[in-house]
Amino acid sequence: MVTNVTNLGRSGLYDWIVQRFSAIILAAYSLCILANFVMNPDMDYQTWSSIFESNAMRFFSLITLFALCAHAWIGLWTVSTDYMTSLQLGESATFLRIMFQAGCVLLIAVYLLWGIQIFWGN
Amino acid sequence: MLVSIYRYNPDTDEKPFMQDVQVQLPEDKDLMVLDVLALAKQQDPSVAYRRSCREGVCGSDGMNINGNNGLACITPMSSVVKPSGKLVLRPLPGLPVIRDLVVDMSIFYKQYEKIKPYLINDTAPPAIERLQSPEDREKLDGLYECILCACCSTNCPSFWWNPDKFIGPAGLLQAYRFLADTRDTGNVERLAGLDDPFSVFRCRGVMNCVAVCPKGLNPTRAIGHIRSMLIQQGT
Numbered sequence: 444m445v446t447n448v449t450n451l452g453r454s455g456l457y458d459w460i461v462q463r464f465s466a467i468i469l470a471a472y473s474l475c476i477l478a479n480f481v482m483n484p485d486m487d488y489q490t491w492s493s494i495f496e497s498n499a500m501r502f503f504s505l506i507t508l509f510a511l512c513a514h515a516w517i518g519l520w521t522v523s524t525d526y527m528t529s530l531q532l533g534e535s536a537t538f539l540r541i542m543f544q545a546g547c548v549l550l551i552a553v554y555l556l557w558g559i560q561i562f563w564g565n
Numbered sequence: 566m567l568v569s570i571y572r573y574n575p576d577t578d579e580k581p582f583m584q585d586v587q588v589q590l591p592e593d594k595d596l597m598v599l600d601v602l603a604l605a606k607q608q609d610p611s612v613a614y615r616r617s618c619r620e621g622v623c624g625s626d627g628m629n630i631n632g633n634n635g636l637a638c639i640t641p642m643s644s645v646v647k648p649s650g651k652l653v654l655r656p657l658p659g660l661p662v663i664r665d666l667v668v669d670m671s672i673f674y675k676q677y678e679k680i681k682p683y684l685i686n687d688t689a690p691p692a693i694e695r696l697q698s699p700e701d702r703e704k705l706d707g708l709y710e711c712i713l714c715a716c717c718s719t720n721c722p723s724f725w726w727n728p729d730k731f732i733g734p735a736g737l738l739q740a741y742r743f744l745a746d747t748r749d750t751g752n753v754e755r756l757a758g759l760d761d762p763f764s765v766f767r768c769r770g771v772m773n774c775v776a777v778c779p780k781g782l783n784p785t786r787a788i789g790h791i792r793s794m795l796i797q798q799g800t
Binding site: 455459521 | 727761765
């Protein structure tokens with residue numbers, strides 16, 4: 444049976460707001476990266492890495508990384524509870540859905556830690 | 566004209582099949598789909614379907630007509646099929662078939678029941694009736710007209726996927742009908758019952774409900790209003 448036990452906030456409203464706010468952050472970050480490419484037509488590795496040396500950019504990247512993780516989890520949780528139900532998959536639906544969700548959590552956690560390492564590591 | 570009808574009798578048929586019936590239509594009239602179905606039934610009386618008022622008020626004959634949900638009694642043939650075409654009738658999608666075009670609407674009514682489709686008012690009843698200004702009454706226009714034919718909910722992918730948890734457009738339109746009613750004092754309790762991740766928030770704004778509503782209503786807009794009320798109450 445599909446339940447909201449694995450849901451992020453256990454409230455539809457909370458998820459809905461987090462998804463919208465994180466989308467705004469992701470859009471702003473995309474524009475910021477695009478602007479950097481426009482302002483640096485001869486982008487090379489030196490310029491690219493110097494952009495991410497400032498603390499402001501590092502914080503913005505970190506916030507975006509958190510927003511991306513929350514956004515991805517809400518989206519994938521929704522997709523799994525829409526398509527991977529007992530109506531479509533029969534009795535094995537709950538097992539398959541939990542496996543899928545566990546995979547998503549693992550992947551998101553890896554991306555989060557890896558991202559932090561990339562932006563804040565030496 | 567060729568009429569293709571979905572047939573399934575769980576007692577005798579292993580699986581559903583489409584039955585073709587040739588029906589002679591009068592040339593000078595634009596019949597309603599329900600009339601054509603009645604002509605088909607004259608040829609094969611075993612075809613089962615629901616009908617009652619035959620004027621779009623009772624909501625009994627909701628079915629899938631050439632791919633779109635609608636009420637057979639108020640759908641003119643000219644609007645769904647070319648003179649040389651074929652009329653294809655199937656039951657409302659997503660609900661269990663009891664027989665032929667008759668579906669089991671229990672889960673649809675269960676969702677309707679969840680939204681408490683009655684006035685909640687904890688103040689003492691006045692001597693005669695609870696009055697409402699014409700302006701407040703106007704807020705219910707476009708909401709109270711729903712006849713619960715289920716054309717919208719059974720055309721909604723979210724309702725197909727989670728019919729036991731997503732209230733569906735018909736139920737949510739009625740939920741807003743009571744939320745918008747100035748005589749109702751149960752808003753806090755009503756909104757609390759809709760805040761989970763499924764009841765309201767499974768609406769993706771596909772707007773199939775708006776496209777097929779035989780009464781021209783707009784459940785998507787009502788769902789948007791409910792969402793705004795939830796945000797106002799929750800933040």
